[in-house]
Amino acid sequence: MTRVPAQVDEGAIPLIDPEAVGANTEIWTSIGTERWVRNVNHPTLLPVLPDPEKANGAAVIVVPGGAFQFVSIDNEGYPIAEWLAEQGVAAFVLKYRTMQTPVPEEELSEHIQRIFAPTPDMEPIDAMQGIPAAVEDAQAALRLVEAQSEDWGIDTDRIGMLGFSAGAITTMAVTLDESDAPKPDFIGHIYGPMTSVDVPADAPPLFTALAADDSLFGRQGFGLVDSWVAAGKPVELHFYENGGHGFGSYKRGSTADAWFDQFVGWMTARGLMALPEPE
Template sequence: MAQQAPMTAMDAPAEPNALPLDTGGVEGSEAPESWFSQWGDTFVRNVTVATLTPVLPEPGTANGAAVILAPGGGFMFLSMSNEGWEVAQALADQGVAAFVLKYRVRPTPADLGEFEQSVTAMFAGAGPRPARPGGFSLADPVEDATAAFALVRSRADEWGVDPDRIGMVGFSAGAGTTLATTLTAPETRPAFIAPIYGAMTAVEVPETAPPMFVVLAADDPLFANSGFGLVESWRTAGRPVEFHLYQNGGHGFGLGNPGMTSLGWFDGFMRWLELNGFLQAGP
């Protein structure tokens, strides 16, 4: 994980293409949605109104595949640039329609300094993960993701998307949202999923589980030291799975950082999509 850097408050960026998902608010949330920058990246917290932002390929370049992107942030904030917009643009450049999901997160203190202290202490191991006030649960992000799948399918013709080739990619907490959506909301029917540096806990895998592409760095301080139960669960269930354990990259590397072996994961993911037939229409 990158060395801690100060959080700096910033004005909310323009999101002219963000579409509200109408999934409700967050119980117990009182602070307004707010944005901050850190390590040169853009983050948002206290999200109570979920949105979906389309990032579409240039006309004539779309291949019909689509990805719903779930940024990470420990369900306390969302890494919108590093794990959202930048990845979406990379997918669109490859002809894949991308949709950045700004899902609801748990309430955090309105004061940025207080919030920063709690996050710093948590990642340093000196403090607990902030409590979940107001009854926040993973049900909120899953509901948002389910609404996102429904919206993309409802406008598939308009966006040049094949309804049967919509997958989901999530980072860290977003990987957790991706898995929870896949396993508890079967109506979403993702064609494929890619949990990127998420928890590796074993799960019960249904026989209809989609193909899965997993990425983790061996030096990830959060998830690299508890086995690979998630991958084994998919293998035991006889479902397609590809697992890339990179030598280095830490946690939160997004598309990858120069000088780290994990920089190559996106190219591997695109090759995996192609070889599994997701980048072209079926017969």
Template sequence: MRKTISSLLIAGALCIGFTGAHAQSGFRFEAMAQPAQNDAIPLDTGPQARDVPPEHWFRMDGGANVRNVSHATLTPYLPANEEATGTAVIVAPGGGFLGLAMEVEGTRVAQWLAAQGVAAFVLKYRLVPTPADFKAFANGMAATRSGKPSSVRPPAETPEFAIQDGLAALALVRTHAKDWGVDPARVGMMGFSAGAFTTISASLAAKPGEKPAFIAPIYGRLTARDVPSDAPPMFAVLASDDHFFASQGFALIDGWIKAKRPVEFHLYQDGGHGFGLGRPGTTSDGWINQFMIWLRANHLAPTK
């Protein structure tokens, strides 16, 4: 199983931060060998336009993370044939576009969905470059977190290449829908933190007929965007104690309502930021069960 972390987060002006133990104890980085990625399917979106150091995997507080991704891939997690619902979700981990939390916000989510009969596809999208030297990267991240000058900073908005990777992932799943037991009319996208930015931006950038069937931005920024009349149904999640986004308002939700598009918004009392499938002991625990209820109620997945 591929292991990753929920640590690199995106906020406000896309500042980097860490939650839970990271915020209390600081960073604990260690290098690791690149894991096998035998099931990863390359996306035909091309490499970065600018030079990017080699892809690098590392552990932080025991979890694995990846940075300097220059070629996007999509990894399928398919349900057993007898459990398959025909619904599919592209899962975009977060990480401030500097890294990807492939376990907590990728693999674990995909495996949970597959167990519910939903075909899941973890998107490893392209990232902005970070220093090739591991120590320089770790020091830069620590400086950014403490508000000191640093070259390791996230972009101000969703990079165009990340949007293109999201659109390419949607197209690939639809192209191979029959092979994977997927209904091409029920291919959606879920993203966490920076992945939520990518999910929202890709859905709004998609041409008519190419938009995801639904989107689920999880603890992403919910500030105002222009919402078209054909915006996909949206299921959004945020915790009221999210120290990045809770204070920025929920104008995106209002935009979906004004556009008369289906929207469900769960503002949990607690959970902070980066809670993945839910932080035990907080009301965020179990939010993904509500997501499945929402899919079924909107006829986006069969009712059991």
């Protein structure tokens, strides 16, 4: 793990007044195959808009994972948004607030171990403490996209969210929230928890994908899908033989490589990719 310069996305829109949260504390760390954005306290939303000739009016807020300790922006952020834009979908990369991690990279491995595999002499870290801030930022992103929908050529009935791992947890929490906060019109839940939930009456169509050899959620069963089915809500499940956790934009020669094409196919079949009717 090595420190790398922070990438400045000129088009990123702040979701919180920077003056209200103080100096930007985020750190960009390379792990060799991708960069992680850590210690985020200035959440942003980056529009990645399609060519106007391809635009179909649909929008997707992309919520990367990272155990609420970092944002996996190179694997589950930028490339996913670019793929969506190529399909005519207005995409938005959410860089949400994360929990604090040690500043020195040499201390980061032990920090991650305290979350997933703490030894008896370690004080465990509950990563779920990061959910509230991520949810607030995701809800702010939905409000922003809805507010700017006319400028971006977006149909306000076709604004979805696509979350990966911790991003899938965030997406589901936004969907299940009982307040009057905005909700997505459809959701993609990629290698997130599969435990059962209480499905609200206005639950949106759900696309979920998971690999059988996912070390975190691969052996939880399919309670989430059963919950959607029992509630009479549309759901599509793709359960791959292999692919591990975090396949995202990686191509590893497994059937999980096909998840994005299948997600687009699902959106198409549901009419979410249809061009708007001429007035």
